[in-house]
Amino acid sequence: MVSMEIANLRVYERRGLVQPDRTAGGSRLYSSDDITRLHRIRELLAAGLNLAGVGRVLVLEERVRTLEARLADQQGEPLADG
Numbered sequence: 001m002v003s004m005e006i007a008n009l010r011v012y013e014r015r016g017l018v019q020p021d022r023t024a025g026g027s028r029l030y031s032s033d034d035i036t037r038l039h040r041i042r043e044l045l046a047a048g049l050n051l052a053g054v055g056r057v058l059v060l061e062e063r064v065r066t067l068e069a070r071l072a073d074q075q076g077e078p079l080a081d082g
Helices: 006-014 032-046 051-074
Strands: none
Touching (some): 032 051
């Protein structure tokens, strides 16, 4: 689905970049979110980042999404003072 070497997928998993579910037999089960994440990893690597940089970018992107969702939930509510 992502045309990546199995060895690379294992490295990404060991580095915590992706965490697929497992079957009872131990086979990896990649969700659509995992597939999207793997495509993003490929983009970041192609842009010249190393795996540590990729990991940091993924964490920061997730934080931005969380903060944007929180902000969207608060829209229309008065801001708290101090």
